[in-house]
Amino acid sequence: MTRAFNFCAGPAALPTAVLERAQQEMADWQGKGLSIMEMSHRSKEFVSVAEKAEQDLRDLMQIPDNYKVLFMQGGASSQFSMIPMNLLRGKGKADYICTGQWSKKAIAEAKRYCDVNIAATTEANNFTSAPSQDELTLSADAAYVHYCPNETIGGVKFDYIPDTGDVPLVADYSSAILSEDIDVSRFGMIYAGAQKNIGPAGLCVVIIREDLLADADAMLAGTPTMFSYKVAADNGSMYNTPPTYSWYLSGLVFEWLKQQGGVAAIADINRRKAQKLYDFIDGSDFYANPVAKHNRSIMNVPFTLKDAALDKTFLAESEAAGLLNLAGHRSVGGMRASIYNAVPEAGVDALIQFMAEFAAKSS
Template identity: 85%
Template sequence: MSRIFNFCAGPATLPTAVLERAGGELADWHGTGMSIMEMSHRSKEFVGVAEKAEQDLRDLMGIPDNYKVLFMQGGASSQFTMIPMNLLRGGSKADYINTGQWSTKAIKEAKRFCEVNVAASTEGNNFTSAPSQAELNLSPDAAYVHYTPNETIGGVEFDYVPDTGDVPLVADYSSSILSEAIDVSKFGLIYAGAQKNIGPAGLCVVIVREDLLGNTIEGTPTMFDYKVAADNGSMYNTPPTYSWYLAGLVFEWLKEQGGVEAMAELNRRKAEKLYGFIDTNDFYANPVAKNNRSRMNVPFTLADAGLDKTFLAESEQAGLMNLAGHRSVGGMRASIYNAVPEDGVDALIAFMADFAKRHG
């Protein structure tokens, strides 16, 4: 087997050990004579897998008992709609902090259901920073405050958790969940699409405080009601069973690596290496404010944009894949999630140094 270094923003690289284990279990899961993707989601075997996955995630994140963990479909983008449906709870306004394209999309969807107060926006600097706590213009009557701790496309990460007082804080952790320890009790709701640090696409994890359940807006579809999902163990309908199973394997792998604390140290080293190289080489540049640079998604530009296609072609030949920046911003982007090994970052830096020497 020959594995390349995959820097895709999502669907992203998965731990090789997880893929190998899943491959070994694909046709015959634990001597059952069938694949786990063929099993009933109501079977004791799959229920056991689901329950263990949830418990492992609770252990990794230190999720308090008064929070429900939901394994849902529709990706994080469905949550843009489900959040106001579930969390307005009789209110008519919500605060949103806009730091990039995913925040912008969340705001657009929320406006279908309520008045949105943009408490702060960094659109004026092309989303190259996150606002400070002092810059947040929060509404006293907001039903909740929504923000995106890490913007995948722009590579912008908050260096603090916003203080919203008694107003529930909602966070789209899709691209940074499980990359470091967080205090779940500071949040009313956390959601994360799986395809970056959790597992394959098709699954979205929602962690929601119990007191926020059970008061949806009129007309909310049954499948969009968090309480229905919670009351039915995320199995009101047939869930994405194979994605759930693979997420469970990733949680086990994370525990074996030493948990989120160990991953945080690894991610710090990887990011410091890559940003350190970019900052000391005039051939490359990163536009993000240093205190808001993402540890997960590192965008960078070349001194001569005319060399972009050459850079991508040569990097692929070197086994460094999916380095093109998002189509909306161009340039390059290296996504260095939990499963990207440190030697992958080392290989990328070595290639970048050689490319700059040859083309600079």
């Protein structure tokens, strides 16, 4: 079998070593005579898998003891509702920073539950940068401040963590979690859909400071039990049957990351991969990247061709060359290479070589 290089934004590439181990354990997990998918989530075997996955994630991210780690369903998009339901705690306003399509979706959902103050937006420049700290207009009475540190679609990354004072900072890290070290203590809550840098779709990791776990009286009226972070925390993320196979595979990814040397080591590789690709794009008169250089993502690299009429040919020929899923998001078009942790440096090298050859014959 030949593995192609997969540049999909999500569901994204998984480490080959993880897939091979999962394949080995598929029908018979550690001699138990059944798959992990068939195992009770309350069995001592699966509980040990779940506990190890959480501890490995805590180790990788250096998560402080006063934070809960939750493995939840519904993807990151469910969090757009769950955040105001849990974190408003009697307040009627929240601040949101708008830097792309995922920020806009989070804002639209939050407006169903509270007044939203747009602390800053870069929509005027087509979301090609992130606002600086001094451009943020924050509310002293906000329940929380929400932002997306890395916008998957536009390839825009914050080059700093916003200072929000005593107001909890909430971050959608779906496409950047585990790509670089971050100081978790700067945040009230971090959440991330698994299908980009953690594991397969079907899981969302939530890292939340314990003082923000609202009880039933503090939550927004009518909040479903399944949407309560406190209920999830009190039940070890097993109030109902969790997505066990996604949880197991995520644990294998955490193990793999530790074997690579941890987040700091993978971050060095990520920066090198991204720099190679950006240097090639910047040195070409055939390709272009619209994002401000200090806000360029190291995970998602959008780019355009000199002539958009060549897009379909580029995609067909790149796929034939084993370079998959390079089409940009349907809302913006163009191309996008998502170069998450599991995308090897050799994949970026192969992409650059193909881009150079395509430009040479198409110019």
